Structures are given as structure tokens and as C-alpha cells.
Amino acid sequence: MTRFFRQSAADHAGPRHRRWLPALLLALCLPVSAAPMSTAKQGFELIALGVAGGLTDGDLSAWLLRAPGDRHYLGLDAGTVLPGIAAGLKQHAFDDFPWPATRGWTRQGLLFREGISGWFISHPHLDHVAGLVIASTDDLAKPIYGLPVTLDALSRHYFNWSAWPNFADRGTPPALARYRFQPHLPGTTFAVAGSELQGQIFELQHDRMRSSMLLLRRGPAAFAYFGDTGPDQPQASQCLARIWAALAPLVRERRLTGMVIEVSYPDGVDDQHLYGHLTPRWLLSELHRLAGEVGGPRPLAGLTVVIGHIKPDLRLDHDTRRLIRDELRQGNDLGVNFVLPRQGQRVWLPLPDQKL
Ligand SMILES: [Zn+2]
Ligand SMILES: [Zn+2]
Numbered sequence: 001m002t003r004f005f006r007q008s009a010a011d012h013a014g015p016r017h018r019r020w021l022p023a024l025l026l027a028l029c030l031p032v033s034a035a036p037m038s039t040a041k042q043g044f045e046l047i048a049l050g051v052a053g054g055l056t057d058g059d060l061s062a063w064l065l066r067a068p069g070d071r072h073y074l075g076l077d078a079g080t081v082l083p084g085i086a087a088g089l090k091q092h093a094f095d096d097f098p099w100p101a102t103r104g105w106t107r108q109g110l111l112f113r114e115g116i117s118g119w120f121i122s123h124p125h126l127d128h129v130a131g132l133v134i135a136s137t138d139d140l141a142k143p144i145y146g147l148p149v150t151l152d153a154l155s156r157h158y159f160n161w162s163a164w165p166n167f168a169d170r171g172t173p174p175a176l177a178r179y180r181f182q183p184h185l186p187g188t189t190f191a192v193a194g195s196e197l198q199g200q201i202f203e204l205q206h207d208r209m210r211s212s213m214l215l216l217r218r219g220p221a222a223f224a225y226f227g228d229t230g231p232d233q234p235q236a237s238q239c240l241a242r243i244w245a246a247l248a249p250l251v252r253e254r255r256l257t258g259m260v261i262e263v264s265y266p267d268g269v270d271d272q273h274l275y276g277h278l279t280p281r282w283l284l285s286e287l288h289r290l291a292g293e294v295g296g297p298r299p300l301a302g303l304t305v306v307i308g309h310i311k312p313d314l315r316l317d318h319d320t321r322r323l324i325r326d327e328l329r330q331g332n333d334l335g336v337n338f339v340l341p342r343q344g345q346r347v348w349l350p351l352p353d354q355k356l
Contacts, residue, residue, distance in 0.1 A: 041068040042221045043257045047093045048082025048341040049075075053127065053228075053264045053277070053309035058083045058342050061309050062129045063225065063260060064116065067218040071098060072117035072194040075258070076214065076225045079184065080343075081131030085111050087344025109138070117194025118143040118182075120229020120299035122204075123211035124153035133158050136167045141178050143193055144168075147201060147212050148183035155181070192216070202246065204229040205237035207276025213243055221351050222250045224259040228309060230276040231286055240286055248293035249302065256305035257349035264311045266323035277309070280327035287334055301335035304349055310340070 049062035066072065075081070083102025085108050099107070100114045112135060121129060121144060132139075136159075144151065155171035158164055159179075162172075169177040184190050186203045197216050203218035204211040204227055211227040224247060232240045250256040265282055278286070283305075291299045307328070313320045321340065328338045341347055 011279070016076055023178075030342060042219055043068070043348065043349065044216070044218075044221065044223045045096075046223075046258075046260070046347045046349055047073070047084075047088050048308070048347070049088065050131070050344050051079035051308050051310060051341060051343055053262060053311040055314070057130065057239060057313045060130060061262075062128075063133055063308070064088075065216065065223065065225070067195070067197065067221070070195045070197070070218075073115055074195060074197060074216075075116050075119040075132070076190055077122055077128040077227065078119055078132030079127045079130055081135050082112060084131070084343055088346070089344075090097060091344040091346070093346040113138070113140045113250055116142070118145060118192065120144075120199070120214050120225070121146045121150055121154065122214070122225070123147075123206060124150050124157065124211055125209070125228065128227065129154065129158060133164050136164070136178065138169075139178060141180070143180045143182045143184045145184060145190070145192070145199060145214075147203070147210065148185065149210050150212065151181045151183050156235065186212075202243050203239050204243075205232070205235045205239045205276065206230060207235070207274075209276060211276075215246070220255050221257050222255050223257050223349060224261075226261040228264075228276060229278065230274055230280060231282040234271040234274065235276065241289065244286070244290040244293045247290060248295075251294045251299060252296075254352040256303065257351055258306060260306045260308055262309035263307050263324050263328070264300055264309050266320055267327050277311075280324055280331060281290060283307075284328070284331045284334070287336060290335055298335050300354060302337055304337045304347075306339045 045066045047064040050060045054057040061077045062079045062081055062084055063076040064073035065076055089107055097115060100110055115198055119132060155168050159166045159168040161173045165174050167176050167178040169175050169180050184201050186201055189198055189200050192199050197218050200215045202213040204213055206228045211229055213224055213226045216223045247256060262278055263280055265279050267279050267281045269279055277332050287300060310321050310324055325340050339347055
């Protein structure tokens with residue numbers, strides 16, 4: 001992995017201090033139960049199941065998120081699911097997972113069926129749902145969270161007995177009801193089943209589509225997962241402005257552990273051809289608006305911003321990932337910690353004051 005990534009938040013990914021902390025506690029003659037790792041750590045564990053914004057059907061937008069002490073992951077978009085789990089297993093991303101005792105299943109199967117308690121879908125584009133739809137025949141019952149408009153589209157266009165059997169709990173009969181759709185209006189707070197996470201959905205403008213961001217909180221720690229979004233100005237939208245206003249107090253109180261947001265194209269794509277996506281220049285411009293809301297000197301210094309949805313380019317000598325990484329690095333006058341994980345990689349997002 002590049003030097004860029006070695007300097008990133010993944011370096012906080014934990015095994016090192018999980019090894020030395022028990023020894024340190026023993027040395028200090030403290031009972032380990034006085035400060036168990038599982039509750040002492042505040043933050044989120046993020047695993048990249050898919051990081052590309054199109055073209056490669058084995059690596060499309062999908063993430064898993066879990067807080068220390070939670071038994072299950074929440075899935076965040078589901079473009080690529082089973083290949084992402086396989087990549088995570090290869091890279092030891094699930095080494096801390098409390099494997100269920102169920103017999104007769106592969107680890108990939110156990111993780112998919114029992115390790116993920118539910119899914120949030122940011123918007124119904126194919127590159128955000130394909131992995132879940134295709135694996136739904138072998139899934140267990142679980143909730144799917146999203147805006148009402150997103151879940152309606154899932155029901156009408158995928159789980160409709162034409163594109164695929166109807167595994168939803170509504171729509172074209174018979175509804176097999178494996179997936180319990182949980183629509184939530186923007187701004188309302190809801191509990192995420194199988195965890196202690198609280199969710200809150202915010203609307204995003206994605207060209208002519210409605211997309212969404214999920215703000216997750218557990219205790220003092222918060223995390224923002226953005227579905228596809230364009231910048232406000234060329235879309236004549238206020239969606240990101242509203243989100244920056246909501247996130248600013250969390251940054252100020254040092255509660256925002258990080259975010260996942262898209263950068264689909266390198267700089268140089270003109271605004272008419274963004275199709276509701278961000279470039280490095282536009283992301284930095286939007287982050288400056290967040291910094292302005294937060295106020296004070298270097299308000300976003302050290303904030304982890306995980307980049308996903310990088311659209312590959314099939315032309316020779318067009319390595320969009322490298323271009324985007326370099327452009328973000330060159331324009332990063334905010335001191336943000338940009339992370340571009342690969343499929344299967346785990347990123348630990350600690351509360352800002354707990355960074356070691
Ligand atoms: Zn999209
Ligand atoms: Zn997309």
C-alpha cells in the first residue's frame with residue numbers, strides 16, 4: 001500500500017494497541033474489567049466492500065459499519081456484497097468478528113447472513129443495490145432503511161417478480177417479506193435494529209435524483225455516510241448546505257469520527273458533465289463550506305474523509321484513482337485526512353480525542 005495510505009486512519013485500525021493495552025493494564029495492576037477495550041473505545045469500524053463508482057461489477061459502492069461492542073454490522077449501500085466480504089476475509093478485516101456457532105456455512109455466508117443486521121440504501125441506482133438483490137435468495141430476514149422514495153423504487157424496479165422475485169414486504173404479490181422496508185422521512189431519528197446505533201437521514205441532490213446521507217450516532221461518536229451527490233451550486237441545491245449546518249456542531253464538539261463521501265471524477269470534468277457527482281475540487285470547495293460553518297482556526301484538521309465511488313476509466317493512462325488521490329492531496333489546505341481504501345480494507349474511525 002502507498003505511503004499515502006500508511007499515514008491514514010487505517011493505521012489506527014487497532015491490533016497493535018489491542019495487543020499492548022491489556023499488558024499495560026496488568027502492569028498497572030488495574031482489573032481489566034475496569035477498562036475493557038470493547039467499551040473504552042469510542043468510534044466506528046468501517047469495512048470497504050466496494051469502492052468503485054461504476055464499470056467494475058465486482059467492486060461497486062458498499063460498506064459495513066460497526067461500533068466496538070456491537071455484534072452486527074450495518075450495511076451501507078450494496079453495490080457489491082459477497083465479493084467484498086471475500087476480499088475482507090482475505091485481508092483479515094473480520095478477524096475481530098464474533099463468529100456465530102452456526103454450523104455448515106462458509107465464513108462468507110455466515111458474515112452475509114448473520115453478521116449484517118440490516119442495510120441502508122442511499123438511492124436506488126443499480127450500482128448501489130445489485131449485490132444485495134443478487135444475493136437476496138440466500139439472505140435471512142432483515143430490515144432495509146432508506147427514504148420512502150428509495151424504497152418505493154426498490155420495490156417497483158427490482159423486487160417485482162420481473163427483474164427479481166419479490167423479497168420485499170410490499171409491492172407485486174406475493175410479497176415474500178424477507179426484507180422489512182423501513183422508510184424514514186428526512187430528519188427523523190430511528191434505532192438501527194441489532195445495534196445501539198441511532199440513524200438520521202438527510203436528503204442529497206444527485207443530478208435529477210433524490211439521494212441521501214445517513215448520520216449515525218452511538219454514544220458521543222457520530223459518522224456520516226453520503227450516497228452519491230453533486231455539489232450544491234451547479235445543481236441549484238441547498239442539500240449540502242443543510243448537512244454542513246447539521247454536522248458543524250458535531251465537528252466543533254469533536255464528536256464526528258469521519259465520513260464516507262464520493263469523488264467520482266478527477267478535476268477537469270466540466271460542471272455540465274458531472275451527472276450529480278463530485279470532483280476533488282468540488283469536494284474541497286464543499287468541505288470549505290463545512291469549515292466555515294464550524295469556524296475557528298483549522299476546524300477540519302485531522303478529520304477523516306473516506307473517499308469512495310471512484311469511477312474507473314478504461315482508456316490507457318487514465319488512472320482516476322491516482323489522479324483523484326493526488327488532486328485531493330494537492331488541494332488539501334484544510335488538513336483533512338483523506339483515505340482511499342481498497343476493497344476489503346478496514347478503517348478504524350476513533351473519536352478525535354481518542355486517536356493514538
Ligand atoms: Zn447514483
Ligand atoms: Zn453510484
